[in-house]
Amino acid sequence: MDSSELILVIVVGTALAFDFTNGFHDTANVVATSISTRAMAPRIAVAFAAVLNFVGAFISLEVAATVASDVVDPEAITTTVIFAGLVGAICWNLITWYFGLPSSSSHALIGGVVGATFVAAGVDAIFGDGILGKVLIPALVAPTVAFIVGAIAIVICYRIVGRQRPGPVTNGFRGGQVVSGGLLALAHGTNDAQKTMGVIVLALIATDHLPASGFEVPFWVVASAATAIALGTYTGGWRIIRTMGTRIHKMDAAQGFSAQGAGAAVILASSHYGFPLSTTQVISGGVMGSGAGKRLSAVRWGVAGNIVVAWILTFPAAALIGAATYGVTRIFGTGALGPLVVTVAGLAILAVVVARRLRTGAPIPA
Amino acid sequence: MSALSLIGSIVDWGELGLTVAAATIAGVGITAAFSVAILGAAQFGEQRRQGEMVAAAGAALVAVVALTVCVAGIVFGLIVMLS
Numbered sequence: 045m046d047s048s049e050l051i052l053v054i055v056v057g058t059a060l061a062f063d064f065t066n067g068f069h070d071t072a073n074v075v076a077t078s079i080s081t082r083a084m085a086p087r088i089a090v091a092f093a094a095v096l097n098f099v100g101a102f103i104s105l106e107v108a109a110t111v112a113s114d115v116v117d118p119e120a121i122t123t124t125v126i127f128a129g130l131v132g133a134i135c136w137n138l139i140t141w142y143f144g145l146p147s148s149s150s151h152a153l154i155g156g157v158v159g160a161t162f163v164a165a166g167v168d169a170i171f172g173d174g175i176l177g178k179v180l181i182p183a184l185v186a187p188t189v190a191f192i193v194g195a196i197a198i199v200i201c202y203r204i205v206g207r208q209r210p211g212p213v214t215n216g217f218r219g220g221q222v223v224s225g226g227l228l229a230l231a232h233g234t235n236d237a238q239k240t241m242g243v244i245v246l247a248l249i250a251t252d253h254l255p256a257s258g259f260e261v262p263f264w265v266v267a268s269a270a271t272a273i274a275l276g277t278y279t280g281g282w283r284i285i286r287t288m289g290t291r292i293h294k295m296d297a298a299q300g301f302s303a304q305g306a307g308a309a310v311i312l313a314s315s316h317y318g319f320p321l322s323t324t325q326v327i328s329g330g331v332m333g334s335g336a337g338k339r340l341s342a343v344r345w346g347v348a349g350n351i352v353v354a355w356i357l358t359f360p361a362a363a364l365i366g367a368a369t370y371g372v373t374r375i376f377g378t379g380a381l382g383p384l385v386v387t388v389a390g391l392a393i394l395a396v397v398v399a400r401r402l403r404t405g406a407p408i409p410a
Numbered sequence: 411m412s413a414l415s416l417i418g419s420i421v422d423w424g425e426l427g428l429t430v431a432a433a434t435i436a437g438v439g440i441t442a443a444f445s446v447a448i449l450g451a452a453q454f455g456e457q458r459r460q461g462e463m464v465a466a467a468g469a470a471l472v473a474v475v476a477l478t479v480c481v482a483g484i485v486f487g488l489i490v491m492l493s
Contacts, residue, residue, distance in 0.1 A: 212455065
């Protein structure tokens with residue numbers, strides 16, 4: 045195995061690791077409201093979401109081989125840049141998961157790649173207008189629209205069913221949540237697994253394993269990306285599920301449906317008009333809106349503020365980690381040694397954390 | 411170039427406006443339609459218990475129509491995903 049093949053193997057492994065973190069980080073988007081309102085039992089909810097994420101990955105194969113191409117100069121993207129960008133995104137996903145904060149995995153990936161590209165090729169390889177159009181404007185639009193839609197939806201919803209007996213109404217909205225959650229899980233599998241497929245395809249093109257145009261995505265790429273995101277989803281990021289489901293505000297079934305149904309509609313409408321928005325930001329905004337629509341004081345604004353801070357930090361923090369990772373790999377030259385050292389170091393840290401948890405008898409958190 | 415004109419040259423405001431309008435109509439619309447479906451179903455049960463079959467049939471019709479709107483929304487969502 046030569047150096048470029050070794051880097052390719054490392055990049056594919058890191059991309060699948062990112063896909064896994066993407067899955068468990070975003071489980072909350074799909075299941076948090078359903079679990080909170082008892083529309084579904086927790087384990088059944090994550091299993092349901094995992095299966096639909098897996099299926100969603102096979103629905104559409106418009107693989108985004110253009111990941112971050114509007115944001116950085118495509119000529120500057122090498123396998124090592126992709127690797128460093130993925131490490132930046134994985135680290136930020138893990139940090140936000142630890143603090144139970146929902147944040148955009150796409151923005152983290154773009155941030156990581158931008159940071160690594162900055163160190164690799166300089167500031168001229170970064171497209172500022174791409175960052176504004178692909179990250180900053182959508183980051184403002186997504187939660188704002190979802191908040192307003194969630195708030196209006198719950199007000200209308202209460203007006204329509206407010207005088208009915210609570211039992212049938214609650215059961216009805218719980219049923220609706222199962223369907224809207226399923227739709228969200230499918231959309232998530234379709235969009236987010238494609239990100240990973242795109243990264244792997246990019247690495248295959250960079251190492252001449254695929255032609256730059258007119259290629260077909262190999263089946264193993266689709267199957268492995270689908271499996272990684274489904275396994276990640278099944279693992280369940282319980283910390284973020286708790287934040288989304290109960291810490292922003294304690295929601296009833298109607299609020300859960302408003303947040304999730306409105307969220308699904310916002311995501312699909314935005315995809316239809318070619319202005320894709322972050323699932324995480326849309327659902328978080330919808331959850332806050334459905335709380336504020338009932339009563340402003342129902343929302344714990346401190347928790348909401350922490351989430352917004354995480355959104356603001358996502359891009360620069362992932363960029364910083366991506367840049368640092370690329371810098372470290374360059375210490376070991378331009379070959380496979382740098383990515384190999386970073387991968388071994390990362391796995392060693394993971395092994396130490398797990399071993400310490402097992403020794404102290406503490407549960408390994410999800 | 412001012413910041414506003416720079417943003418104006420990058421962001422397609424027409425596309426953004428359509429997205430916001432469609433997202434608002436779809437988001438509020440689907441929740442409202444599903445709420446009406448639940449209202450219809452609840453009223454159907456209530457009226458049937460009271461023996462008012464005509465009113466019960468009307469409530470059932472409202473529920474079915476509203477539910478059809480929701481199903482159409484789901485089908486549209488699946489089409490968007492597949493396209």
